[in-house]
Amino acid sequence: MKATVTIDIGTTRIKLGYFDARGNQLASEKQLTPNTTDAWGVVYDVDTLLALIVRFLKNLDEGHRRSVERVAIAGVGESGGLVGPDLQLRSPMILWHDQRGAALIERLGREDRERAYRLTGLPVNANYSLSKIAWAVEHLEHRAAGLKWLNVSEFVAAVMTGERWAELSLASRTMALDLRERVWSKSMCEMVGVDPEVLPELCSARQGRRLTADFAQRVGLPTEVTVHVVGHDHMVGAVGADLRPGEILNSTGTTEGVLLLRDAPSLDENSYKAMLANGIACDASAYTLFASIPTGGSAFATLQRMLGMSESMLETCVSALSERYLSGGINLSAIPIVVPRFRGSPPPEKSSTARGVIANLSSDVSAEDIVFGCFLGLAIQFRKVVELFRAGTSVTKVIGPASENRLWLHLKADVLGADLSVSKFPEVVSRGAQALASAERTDWAACRPTVVEADPKRHRDLEEWHQGIQPTIQSLGALTW
Known part of the structure; x- marks a missing residue:
């Protein structure tokens, strides 16, 4: 491996790290992802974001700084903003779940939606970047030549290198990429009235650009360091988990991601109706099939607010519930039905409302x-x-914060009726980022996986409970649960 500074820009937190050439994480820092609201929704505070990164780099041990060969940047997909040739933002840097461009794609009819899926592998949805691009262009205060749409990770890379480019896995989350041809789709741009020239050059995760002399001097890194935008965080996690065909990645964080690798895009009627999202793997060697579950770890914050619990109180409660559940001390008949669509619904509904x-x-x-x-x-x-x-799958690999939650893990295994392989290394995305920037492959064993076994009796009990609540579910209307 190459000694690497890793930057993982998540929905809730930004994670910064230094990995040596043996893949050991020797420095790390976590901060809340800086964002704010404008008149339309949620945007990044990019000045604070960049300041956090610069401070981390400057504060690295001098020996670590001198050894760095790569900077690898991963992050959320679907976010972004318009950036000028001078690297100045000309629009807000919009978060992935912001819906300000929804009206621009809601008018698309069935034929356009089907064509969009055939071209891009994505179901039409305002989360994807194309509607945000159209909105940003429409709301420019001053028209300017040479503007390019960059994901937040790509923007950080541009500040470091002086160059603007788009990484393939992130591009495959824009709804503007022709998935098979791996070029920007003029047809998709025409659908929403966007000039394709606003979309930058495409590069793979392994194609890096050198730091500018000014930025290298500012933070104390060698000028030979290359910066790599390594891709969409869930997909980078798949690299860190050494995901293989036939395996499922369950990537947990604020949201949950479910990801499989494919030799070809899945564009059939079943995938279209299920609103599954196709993409390009970070190493560009395969395709991904992905579903995002909007409510994952964010349920913690919802429970805290709803029940008036502090973070430590909720953690204590979850730990105690885990012990009760594993010892057979939970009376399922007393458990309320909770459909946790606190931030919208996952496929096949995929509704932000x-x-x-x-x-x-x-x-x-x-x-x-x-x-x-x-x-x-x-x-x-x-x-x-x-x-x-x-899909018949052999292994479900779990990464992210859920790997520390015994209750969540055992419930998941028991509901599935299948064992889970769970990473005990906390920064799998960062490990994948280093591997991609180093053009090497990592090993699942390096993530120190443990097996969470499904219990047949608990599986039967949960199935019986689930069947028993169906009359109540049906009385709630069109909800499928």
């Missing part, structure tokens, strides 16, 4: 019952999304 449900409450319901019901709901939601892939 969907809302969660808590039902079957009795007079003696406790906060602990609701917490357990929420994690059970997350596990059921995960299973329903996995079933959309219609």
Whole structure:
């Protein structure tokens, strides 16, 4: 491996790290991802974001700084902003879940939506960048030549190198890329009235650009360091997990991602109706099939607010519930139904306006019952999304914060009726970022995986409970659960 500084720009946190040439993480820092709101929605505070990165680089041990050969940047997809040739932002840097461009694609008819899926492998949705690009162009205060749309990771790379480019896996999340040809689609741009010239040169994760002399001097890095935009965070996690065909990656964070590798795009009627998202793998050697579950780890914050619990109180509650569950001390008949669509619904509905449900409450319901019901709901939601892939899989690999949550893991294994292979190394995305920037392959064993076994009796009990709540679910209307 090459000694690498890794930058992982997530929805909730930015993770910064230094990995030596043996792949050992010797320095790390986590900060809340800086964002703010404007008149339309949520945007990055890019000045604060860049300041966090510069401070981390400057504060690295001098010996570590001198050894750095690569800077590898991963992050959320679908975010971005318009950047001028002078590297100045000419629009807000918009977050992935911002819906300000929704009206520009809601008018698309069935034929356009089907054509969009055939071309890009993505279901038409305002989360993807194309609607944000159209919105940003439409709301420019001053027209200017040479503007390019950059994902937030690509923008950080541009500041470091003086060059603007788009990485393939992130480009495949824009709804503007011809998936098979791997070029920007003029047809998709025409659908929303965007000039294709606003889209930058395409590069793979392994194609790096050198730091500018000014930036290298500013942060104390060697001028020979190359900067790599390594891709969409969930896909970079697949590299860190050494995902193979026939395996499922469950990448957890603020959201949950479900990802499989494919030799070719999955553009059939089943994938289209299930609203599964195709993409290009970070090393450009394969295609990905992906589903995003909007509510994952963010359920913690929702539970804290709803139940008036501090973070430590909720962690203690979850730990105690885990012990009770594994010892057979949970009375499932007392557990409320929690459909945790707190940030919208996953495929096949994929609606940003969907809302969660808590039902079957009795007079003696406790906060602990609701917490357990929420994690059970997350596990059921995960299973329903996995079933959309219609694929026989050998292994489910779990990475991210959920790997430390025994309750969530055991519920997930028991609901699936299948074992999980769970990483105990916390920064799998960063490990994948180093591997991509080094043009090397990592090993799942390096993530120190442990097996979470499904329990046949608990699986049967959960199936019986799930069948028993169906009359209540049906009374709630069109909800499928």
